[in-house]
């Protein structure tokens with residue numbers, strides 16, 4: 001078997017980035033998706049989302065023939081030795097995850113493996129709750145193929161930890177590779193696959209049970225979300241005390257190597273496609289086991305309320321918000337992406353609109369997505385200056401670099417009333433205080 005022949009199921013953000021990176025290292029990769037429109041788009045060299053560096057790599061791997069896309073799962077499985085399952089696991093209304101796409105791919109793989117004589121390795125990369133790989137994927141494939149896991153085919157669970165906006169870098173410079181294995185042969189094969197991919201830069205590899213690997217992914221995201229909720233709670237406390245600044249608190253505790261400084265940037269809360277979904281899924285998973293996850297509930301609750309701190313600050317500055325003109329700088333859930341899934345900007349804008357404010361919004365890349373969400377409820381600006389013009393207050397919601405360069409004089413010049421709410425702590429208070437009305441998350445004056 002040739003472990004350099006790979007199929008990747010699900011050409012969303014995780015699957016497509018992974019597939020292209022593998023192909024760029026000389027692996028022969030077939031990307032599979034049910035969406036024909038997406039396949040055409042990618043085959044013509046277009047990435048359906050914003051991810052720095054990925055377009056260039058796609059051009060390269062299409063040109064050298066290492067990557068092709070198809071909706072034909074049959075040829076993809078017969079022509080590869082290893083299949084990565086990277087389909088989405090969206091939230092259901094009760095917060096648990098919907099496994100229908102994982103089940104669909106398992107069905108495809110099982111159907112084809114019935115007729116394939118060679119050993120095949122199946123690797124689950126989708127974020128799934130503990131037990132899914134063993135009890136859903138394995139059972140569906142065994143049932144449909146009539147073959148035995150650990151004998152005719154192998155099975156691993158290999159979570160990904162990509163961040164949007166730096167996904168390519170994250171793949172090539174991973175901190176670690178987690179390999180959950182059904183049996184040692186499956187684990188050995190995946191370990192040598194990654195040694196091949198990384199060469200002399202192979203990161204630490206942790207081999208463990210399927211269930212541990214599944215839970216590590218949730219634990220990782222929940223822990224990072226907890227760090228942010230923790231520092232946001234400290235920020236809220238700071239605002240009640242004079243002479244305090246959460247940035248200094250974060251620096252002070254981050255210098256303790258046991259705490260570590262990363263993910264201690266206080267702000268208006270965490271959003272995106274992963275943290276909210278994964279924290280909620282872990283809560284629902286624990287509840288289904290009759291365990292009440294006290295800490296996880298608190299992590300989520302702090303975050304649910306955090307965006308409204310900006311609205312409360314605006315009210316303190318302006319009194320009633322009816323007919324006040326408010327500028328929102330930044331809409332994406334974080335800089336470097338056009339993704340607005342679970343972006344805190346949505347909660348803030350909707351609440352301001354409910355309160356009768358006239359809201360003007362600007363984001364360097366997320367405007368198309370914003371139009372789909374806010375429709376005619378807000379005014380769309382073409383630049384940060386146009387956004388703040390004539391406004392009574394400006395809220396920094398996403399910390400894009402281009403906003404960092406805005407000087408206090410700019411706000412004074414263009415706004416009707418120069419009031420700045422620094423929701424992401426991008427400005428130096430000593431330069432803003434006294435020049436404009438300046439309030440910031442975690443700044444106790």
Ligand code: UDX
Nearest residue numbers: 161162163164263264265267269270271272274333334
């Ligand atoms: C995250 C994980 O980092 C990644 O490992 C996983 O695979 C997917 O989920 P991502 O959603 O791309 O990645 O964004 P990330 O950079 O982690 O930020 C998540 C949210 O937390 C953003 O809304 C960001 O603004 C917020 N955040 C992050 C803070 O508010 N403060 C911080 O210090 C760090």
